[in-house]
Amino acid sequence: MNLERLRTLAAVARHGSVSAAAEGLHVTTSAVSQQLAKLEREAGQQLLAKHGRGVRLTDAGRLLSEHAVRILSQVEVAQADLEAHRGQAVGELNVAAFPTAARGLGPAALATLRAAHPGLRTRLCETEPSGSLPGVVRGDFDLAVVLDWYNKPMPLPAGLAREALLDDVADVAVPADHALAGRAEIDLEDLAEDDWIAWPEGEFCREWLMFTMRGKGIEPRVMHTAEEHHTQLALVAAGLGVAVAPRLGRGPLPAGVRAVPVRNTVRRHIYAVWRSDADRRPSIRAAVEALRVAAAQVTRDGPRHPAR
DSSP states (O other): OOHHHHHHHHHHHHHSSHHHHHHHHTSOHHHHHHHHHHHHHHHTSOOEEEETTEEEEOHHHHHHHHHHHHHHHHHHHHHHHHHHHHTSOOEEEEEEEOHHHHHHTHHHHHHHHHHHOTTEEEEEEEOOHHHHHHHHHHTSOSEEEEEEETTBOOOOOTTEEEEEEEEEEEEEEEETTSTTTTOSOBOGGGGTTSEEEEOOTTOHHHHHHHHHHHHTTOOOEEEEEOSSHHHHHHHHHTTSOBEEEESTTOOSOOTTEEEEOBSSOEEEEEEEEEEGGGTTOHHHHHHHHHHHHHHHHHHHHOOSSOOO
């Protein structure tokens, strides 16, 4: 049986629909349907059945999809062994990173990889951990740069390996005319009465903020939400509230914004993750090393831009 058709069936089983599988595989729905039709002819059995407006796997489809997952995993192990035997980082590598890591680590790491391993084509996709972790598990990404917080770990799915890159300090961004803007450091409790600018609901960093403030007996009043830190800082500059401002990838602060350190330092733990069965791939090891070097440079340099 054709491996790409097995991969397509596994994607339908994993995502639950043809359209979602197509999105995960970065192909059209028509291409997925054609692959599945050919696989049914190869298998000699019906693998999909209509279910409402969508489809569902038949018993034969579920059975074959379970075998497909095991087969594809073994193929990845074989590819990793061959790449390790060759001893060179070559081929393609798809990397995901959350926005501030993509900005703060991505350029240096990608430039290092291109110079040291010209036979390796690396693609970077800016993706939040909520999307990149499942993407690594599914095989959409080979490697992801993700984060958790000092007081709220992010659970990793089974079958993933990880390596710490750096701890990123986060300050609090306040308007320049805020009563606390001139402080050398503050406590989060000092902001109990402030309006907050935060990440959208459901995002891990938003959950961390709510968890941390509620642990101090404070219900933060989130007035505005934005995924992008630069948008959050623009709202702070307009005097509309305060926001958490991690240092990695932060860049110059807008006029009218001050970044004040937190007395009991707030830190994000940043690390790389990849599938354990790909651990021996030289391309994975090369990418992790390039990220580690970029992270070490950030750590040595410290904040690249002053708090005010």
